[in-house]
Amino acid sequence: MAEHWLMILIEIIFVVNSFAAILTVFRDRYRDITSIWAWMLVLLLFPGIGFLIYFLFGRKLSGHHIFNMQTQEVLGIDKIADNQQKEVMALSDSERYVEEQAFIRLFLQNEQAIFSNQNEVNILTDGHEKFKQLFIDIKAAKHHINVEYYTIYNDKLGNEFVDLLTEKAKEGVRVRVIYDSWGSGGKNNKLYKRLREAGGHVEAFLMPKWQIMPLHVNNHDHRKLVIIDGDIGYIGGFNIGDQYLGRLEKFGYWRDTHLRVVGDAVLAMQSRFFMDWNATNKYQKLKFGEEYFPSHDTGGDVAMQIVSSGPDSESNQIYQGYLRMISMAHESITIQSPYFIPNQAIMDSLAIAAKSGVHVRIMIPSKPDHMFVYRATEYYASVLANDGIEVYAYNKGFLHAKTIVIDNRIVSVGSANMDIRSFSLNFEVNAFLYSERLALEMEAIFEKDLLDSQLLTSEYFAAQSSWKRFKQFFSRLLTPIL
Template sequence: MWTSIFIGIYVIVALSIVLSILLYGAKPSKSLAWLLAIFALPVGGIFLYLLLGRNRRKYKLIQQEKDLFNNQPKPSLEHIDVFDGKYKKLITLNYENAQFPPTTGNELHILKDGKTTFETIFKALESAKQRIHIQYYIFEEGDLANRLLDLFEKKIAQGVVVRLIYDGIGSFSLSKKYLKKLIEIGVEVYSFLPFKFGRYFYSLNFRNHRKIIVVDGEVAFTGGINVSDKYLKGQVGLGKWHDMHLRLVGPAAAQLDQVFMTDWYLVSTKLLEAIEQPKSYAKQPVSNELVQIVAGGPDDDFPALEQTYFTIINTAKNYIYITNPYIIPGQALIRALQTAALSGVDVRLLVSEKADNKVVSWSVHSYFEMFLKAGIKIYLFPDGFLHSKIMVSDDTVSSIGTANLDDRSFEQNYEVNAIMYHKQIAKQLKEDFLNDCKISNELVYNDFVKRPWSKKLKEGVGRVLSPLF
């Protein structure tokens, strides 16, 4: 009897999932793979689909909170014809996806590697008068975390409100003892989608990969650097972690604060108010020095950051330089990069030679042959682990943020990038890129195709398994 009941329930659940896949499956290849898994792996296939396969763009998790902010009147787009209208489509696209217009009057400062970045961050935190907002994917205990704990206690004693969001999986190693200390000194702290059964269990695969610090709604930081001592001391087997961060002062910082407040509402159900911005900033507005914040995630109707990267690549006339540790692109970005290179655009990829995950590295390398054949130049950075997420093009537009060039960043993670229409910043990032290329190992197509079949097999395995990482 119980067997019949179990089979009946299983058939009903399986059929409902099959119907859902047929109605709302985002990609035919993935839909077919999940259908085969459900029929080939009884119970296990259903479990994996519920855990990893649901179309989050259809079954939104935070639509209610987004509506709270998006119900505000939309500002008009200004400076849309900047640089002779070359980036009109990109500005409009980012505005429609992320709801943030480009802003002028921002003071921008590129920060390279952990020592410089954290010295600058701590200086900003020390100056806080009203509130500190901090959000990280990885928040690891160590010297940095202890220093932050001491600083938080000092600032709270001065009347500053400190709010912290950490990702429930990325910061899984964060101990209860440390979290207890944070709460005891008065930090308001929440985990983003912690690992537990219930509602959040089905969202285990959807992580908040953003790195944001905002001080008094006016000074902000974002980029690829997490709170971890490996940025200062290095890591056994990998060496020093190299990364890029961005300090922003001005209206763009207020936009990053709104991204934080949106996530804060999800984790706490508390709606925060923005700090009223000063009427003028130290830097005078310049119409062709713009910053546009683009926040994207699996709850959005469209993959905002994938579309941003796609448009930057397609708009490039002279060059497109990309630094990223996880280049595992979908067909749209593959075709965009190949088309750009074949049409005469100088396309270069800078990737870390050392990898923090061997299977992911195999997957990244599986795309190199097709890229090299199209004329794309690939450089392997040998000194430590290169973790930056940079894109720069035509001495004019650039991106610094948290999004990798992979399906996880585009479809499963909550990410944020700063898109800068700013010649000085673009040239600075270009120069840094070319300097890193000089100390890197350039791959040559005729040599790369002769790699052992064992490496090709590993690359195939990595490519098949890439959706799980």
């Protein structure tokens, strides 16, 4: 008798759980269908617990947060874009940017991503090199330092960074910091206490002051930006923490890619920071002014656009840029990404490019950062290897660079991985650069990385154990929500 009632109770729980799962997932009519079925799988396989997972990871940002993000364009930043659009139109007869015109117009139309063609750009691939130069530039700051990172850890490097910002705040320099509380392991108020007392301002991205931990952990501020006096900008993949200097045994040497930029492209980074700051801080709004947006005449030779994307936009600008780069390549495609979980459109585009004679090479890490994500990355790598695409695993340490180069002429470097999360869930920012010189430099860096990498062939994946292949396949089922 007891077993009979137990079976009835289990059936009732199953029916109620299934009905609640359907109501929960399908009520959002704008959610991608693959994401819908992935969340259904989680809710049905893990009754009760699945709803807790969904509460933390599955809910989208509120309409209030999205509205705050979308209404930040009225600060005068649009005036810069208007002026730059005129400059782009004047390039229509120029032989230099014939094939880049489609890119430039795409990003201008999507989000007023201003175009500038006289920037000085330095590529930084080593953490010691990057932070040495960053600290030098911060020490020389005169007016303001605007910082936005996904991760600022409360460790040795994190404290050195905050100490330096505190010194500058005491000197009267205006210091503002935005960080993602999920990526940084919480609010870390003790870390920022001295900076705030010195007059600096620190905010957790889109998170009320009273809230201890983020309730929406599926939409991260994954951007990495530093703007100094409106003159120097940093953008790329490095965060702030000891692991980015290779100090954590788990990761070993940290291989990343970051850019130091001097020129009008810095104004676009500043614009992005302004919008994120004003959406996060309700009481200390930043407004357009020449002290934050100075004019530049650097004599540099790099043309570029700063492109951002996130849940506040339906255009998925960076994803569109990635797809456009792959589809327009004639000779070569070189990709580095720590998390390679593309959608079907990207997979098809890569396969088509390879079959059309384009030399496609992809590099991923050889060790996991997040287990499910890494197994899913391995799954997609195996599919591409079977299609004859060259896939390499970087063995020297952990590869965290997010880069694409096509035909030795167009480059993308930024925070966005080649995965579904970066395409639509995270707040990201990338630099798209139109420079043969920089493209060749990036290709040389890739060739150097090949010396510490292993080619992953179809035979390599076929020799893996059945258990490992099962984990890869199962992780792939969860890719829409990873």
